[in-house]
Amino acid sequence: MQxxxxxxxxxxxxxxxxxxxxxxxxxxxxxxxxxxAEIQQLVTVQSFDEVNRFRQLLGNACELYISPEYxxxxxxxxxxxxxxxLEYPGDEAPFDTETAATLMRKLPLDLKSLMKSPxxxxxxxxxxxxxxxxxxxxxxDDNVLISEPFSTGWLHYFNMFQDTTELTFDHxxxxxxxxLISEALRQAGIASAxxxxxxxxxxxxxxxxxxxxxxxIERNEPILIRAYSSFTANExxxxxxxxxxxxxxxxxxxxxxxxITTFACLTIPRQKQLNSRLVKIEARNKAxxxxxxxxxxxxxxxxxxx
Numbered sequence: 001m002q003x004x005x006x007x008x009x010x011x012x013x014x015x016x017x018x019x020x021x022x023x024x025x026x027x028x029x030x031x032x033x034x035x036x037a038e039i040q041q042l043v044t045v046q047s048f049d050e051v052n053r054f055r056q057l058l059g060n061a062c063e064l065y066i067s068p069e070y071x072x073x074x075x076x077x078x079x080x081x082x083x084x085x086l087e088y089p090g091d092e093a094p095f096d097t098e099t100a101a102t103l104m105r106k107l108p109l110d111l112k113s114l115m116k117s118p119x120x121x122x123x124x125x126x127x128x129x130x131x132x133x134x135x136x137x138x139x140x141d142d143n144v145l146i147s148e149p150f151s152t153g154w155l156h157y158f159n160m161f162q163d164t165t166e167l168t169f170d171h172x173x174x175x176x177x178x179x180l181i182s183e184a185l186r187q188a189g190i191a192s193a194x195x196x197x198x199x200x201x202x203x204x205x206x207x208x209x210x211x212x213x214x215x216x217i218e219r220n221e222p223i224l225i226r227a228y229s230s231f232t233a234n235e236x237x238x239x240x241x242x243x244x245x246x247x248x249x250x251x252x253x254x255x256x257x258x259x260i261t262t263f264a265c266l267t268i269p270r271q272k273q274l275n276s277r278l279v280k281i282e283a284r285n286k287a288x289x290x291x292x293x294x295x296x297x298x299x300x301x302x303x304x305x306x
């Protein structure tokens with residue numbers, strides 16, 4: 001039987017998931033997948049709205065499958081199978097990092113795409129070249145911890161490296177240290193911002209950084225990073241917040257994830273203006289603190305003299 005994908009990105013009744021098709025098959029909860037589920041990257045969805053969000057995130061890397069039995073039991077689906085229900089990514093990031101995080105937590109590792117990429121997936125695979133140091137705001141190549149990216153839709157994948165001269169530990173570890181993982185996550189966020197329009201001389205000011213660790217990461221096996229950014233910019237963009245949701249993966253499991261919020265300064269003059277404002281704010285904070293300390297000391301001194 002031939003593949004019968006429609007122009008709407010919906011795969012009609014088909015017992016075989018063809019190797020040349022999209023990486024992910026979306027399927028409504030309660031429906032039965034086509035073919036052998038073990039070799040498919042299935043993602044269960046609850047509604048056409050969720051289908052639309054996955055299509056925005058992944059572009060052509062996913063398709064929706066609906067079995068004849070499910071379609072017969074849910075005739076209302078016929079009315080929703082239209083072009084408007086499936087939007088493709090545009091020039092702007094489709095949604096915020098919180099929405100992306102909800103979707104990414106449901107996504108298995110994109111083996112179908114990644115096996116065709118230069119990234120290392122298994123022990124013995126050759127690691128790709130490191131990303132340019134300027135794209136992770138480093139002055140030395142020795143401190144770059146992520147590879148050149150591989151992207152599908154709005155997701156960016158990197159291999160993580162473990163050798164750096166700027167971080168040292170006073171004892172060996174059987175697993176990758178958390179501090180090293182945190183720095184790799186930070187670099188992945190910076191690189192994602194540059195991929196999506198941050199100028200070469202643009203800077204990111206860290207506002208918040210929250211990381212969760214779920215399992216140990218083995219030192220001698222490839223490590224993958226999967227990142228999404230809600231930030232996009234062009235030559236007319238103003239300074240604005242740039243947020244990221246990033247996962248660290250090994251053997252297809254998520255070992256850690258992080259939500260990072262920054263403020264993007266897109267030009268050097270605006271960076272200098274921001275630095276000038278920060279210096280003034282810091283001077284006021286210091287003066288206020290010094291005044292409080294002096295008041296406390298004067299109060300204690302007067303009590304001792306009484």
